[in-house]
Amino acid sequence: MSEPTSLPGQDDLVLHHYSSSPFAEKARLMLGLKGLAWHSVTVPMVMPKPDVTALTGGYRRTPFLQVGADIYCDTALIAEVLEARRPTPSLYPAAMAGQARALAQWADTDLFWTALPYAMQPAGATALFAGAPPDMLKIFVADRKAMSEGMPQVRGLDAGAALMQYLDWLSAMLADGRPWLLGDETSIADLSVYHPLWFITKTGPLAEILQPHEALRAWMGRVAAVGHGERAGKLDGAGAIALARASTPRSASVAAGMGFDAGQPVTVTPYDYARDAVAGTLVGLDHRTVTLARDDERAGRVHVHFPRIRYTLKAA
């Protein structure tokens, strides 16, 4: 008989992720940079994800962070939550904060959506899915095709050409011998640029594209050495839902002049892909974040938080 395991506390950090997810690797590294302890929930790579959507209300992307009955979607927001929890070392050091945010946003969008089609060319996909059940690649490709419907489809050769240029740009940043992309301090830019390149390292022969970039590869070694913080425990989806149910969401407030009122029924939808609308009651809003309250049959009352950038907020 297995020992009953106790749930994490209402203030503990719970990361919902899977090991091969690049954005999850960014989140794990953020936890590592901050030296934080966290509990781990492994989520499925493809739909359906009933335990995920019980908590998020429909947002399916990976990772997300749970703190009791508060659910933080998107690594841009997870970074802010971790920064508030442990301000040093900062993900946005004062001397480079603006540049770090802008470079991170480029990496999480353009660089990631260049690395992905490059990596998913046949040789890369074969390496990435080596050892997976025979149908997994097919299931994955169909899932991601449905998820990214309407996005421009970048061909492998186009992605490869763009990636070569992007690697040159990044190498040029390190040409003066600085340890981190923006100077002497690690920032969110390092972790955001790292995760698409980390994904490329798993693509067998396609990883050769990194070979000429010696300084960049040495920098990747420094980022990897940041580590993942302390894995305090493991939890399954049902445990995470039980934790939400046993917790009370944090209070939030709606700022005046943002075009919406507290208590209004709204939806929040990612702009770009995985455009599943999350519906709820507006309880928090400013120019940086939006928070919905939802009542879930299994998870009870939860607050689901999104960044304001790259998410559409609409009256329901």
Ligand SMILES: N[C@@H](CCC(=O)N[C@@H](CS)C(=O)NCC(=O)O)C(=O)O
């Ligand atoms: N902007 C999001 C992007 C997250 C993202 O695209 N994650 C990928 C995995 S690396 C994903 O959600 N894929 C579909 C899935 O896991 O269901 C973030 O920063 O968290």
